Amino acid sequence: xxxxxxxxxxxxxxxxxxxxxxxxxxxxxxxxxxxxxxxxxxxxxxxxxxxxxxxxxxxxxxxxxxxxxxxxxxxxxxxxxxxxxxxxxxxxxxxxxxxxxxxxxxxxxxxxxxxxxxxxxxxxxxxxxxxxxxxxxxxxxxxxxxxxxxxxxxxxxxxxxxxxxxxxxxxxxxxxxxxxxxxxxxxxxxxxxxxxxxxxxxxxxxxxxxxxxxxxxxxxxxxxxxxxxxxxxxxxxxxxxxxxxxxxxxxxxxx
Numbered sequence: 600x601x602x603x604x605x606x607x608x609x610x611x612x613x614x615x616x617x618x619x620x621x622x623x624x625x626x627x628x629x630x631x632x633x634x635x636x637x638x639x640x641x642x643x644x645x646x647x648x649x650x651x652x653x654x655x656x657x658x659x660x661x662x663x664x665x666x667x668x669x670x671x672x673x674x675x676x677x678x679x680x681x682x683x684x685x686x687x688x689x690x691x692x693x694x695x696x697x698x699x700x701x702x703x704x705x706x707x708x709x710x711x712x713x714x715x716x717x718x719x720x721x722x723x724x725x726x727x728x729x730x731x732x733x734x735x736x737x738x739x740x741x742x743x744x745x746x747x748x749x750x751x752x753x754x755x756x757x758x759x760x761x762x763x764x765x766x767x768x769x770x771x772x773x774x775x776x777x778x779x780x781x782x783x784x785x786x787x788x789x790x791x792x793x794x795x796x797x798x799x800x801x802x803x804x805x806x807x808x809x810x811x812x813x814x815x816x817x818x819x820x821x822x823x824x825x826x827x828x829x830x831x832x833x834x835x836x837x838x839x840x841x842x843x844x845x846x847x848x849x850x851x852x853x854x
Contacts, residue, residue, distance in 0.1 A: 608827050608853040609733055614643035615740075615774035615819060616847035618651040620695055621670055624810065624844045629662045634842050635674050641834065641849055645728070646679065646700040647774040649742040653686055655693035671698035678702075685710030685724035687742070697724040697740040697775065704729045711760065713753045719744055723757060725764075733854060737765050741775035741820075750777070754784055758791035761824075767793075770854055771824040776845060780816045794822040797850045798831050806831070808846040811839060819848050827853040 616638070621631035638646060652658070652670040659665045666673035675682045679700035687696035687710075699705070711723040724740040741757065743750045757773070765771055773794065777784055782805060788794040798806040798821070807814035823829050832849040839846055 606732070609730060611645060611730075611772075611852050611854065612641070612643045612832070612849065613645050613647070613772060613774060613821060613852065614638065614641050614847055614849045615647040615649075615776075615821060617649045617742075617776045617819070617843050617845035618670065618674075619843040619845070620650055620652050620655075623841050624812070629658075629664070630842055631666065631670060631673060632664065633838060635676065637838050637842055638674060639678060641847075643849065644702045645738055645772065646674070647738070647740040648674070648698040648700070649740065649776045650695055651684075651698045652693060652695045653684055655695075657692045671700065674698075675700045681705040683708035683724060683726050685722045685740070687712070687714070687722040688720040697722055697742055699724060699726045699738055699740050701726070701728055701738070703731070706735070711756070713743075713756045715744060715746075715749045715752060718746070718749060721749075721753060723760060725760065730854070734769065736770045736772060736854065739771070739773045741773060741777060743776070743778050745778055747781065750779060750784075754787050758787065761792040761794070768825065770826060771822075772852065773822040774820065774848070776818055777820045778818050779820070780818060782817060784820065788822055792824065794824050795829075797821045797823060797829050798848070801829075801831055806846075806848055808848065810844055811846040812841070814846050819845055821848055821850045823850075823852055829853070
């Protein structure tokens with residue numbers, strides 16, 4: 600199948616991972632350099648990160664090897680030329696949120712606060728990416744709440760964002776930690792925004808991602824719209840089982 604205007608299809612590799620602020624499960628060990636090595640080994644064109652630290656003065660003083668830059672800049676290094684960060688949670692010693700790393704120019708981005716008043720801070724980081732010679736691509740990094748009622752409100756906001764602000768013909772890639780253990784997001788996102796989840800569509804059910812060492816819950820997702828093809832990519836169990844409390848997900852899409 601050819602791409603737009605007769606061009607050969609453009610293949611993009613996507614990776615989503617909850618960075619867990621650069622620490623292992625239960626925060627026992629700082630492993631951000633290992634996480635960077637693991638992300639590099641996958642070789643994704645777009646990386647969707649949740650719970651990535653923008654700054655933390657206490658950790659910087661306490662842990663040897665703490666990067667001089669933000670965690671998302673440290674992870675991007677020289678591999679991903681562009682990156683965007685959406686600050687969600689702010690506290691006395693620092694802040695964390697979502698980030699997108701891209702090998703293609705990010706021409707615009709906006710962080711949308713979808714927090715429910717008085718509860719955990721959550722956001723949608725919406726990036727517009729310009730692959731050379733191709734139509735723009737919308738990449739949205741998602742981290743939804745732990746409570747069902749909060750997630751429903753946040754999914755409504757995500758649907759409204761896609762329907763209102765993104766042209767119907769544009770390619771949309773949405774990935775992240777949905778915390779949707781009841782598997783209620785698929786129907787809503789399909790109905791309101793025409794999105795398909797990569798694993799659920801090709802394998803019949805979303806991938807198990809939590810906890811990373813013995814995955815039971817299907818919390819993380821990759822949704823797409825207006826792609827020529829898509830397929831899930833298998834990732835080795837190690838080293839990922841000790842790099843976060845969530846297992847990562849990867850997929851390949853053709854535009």
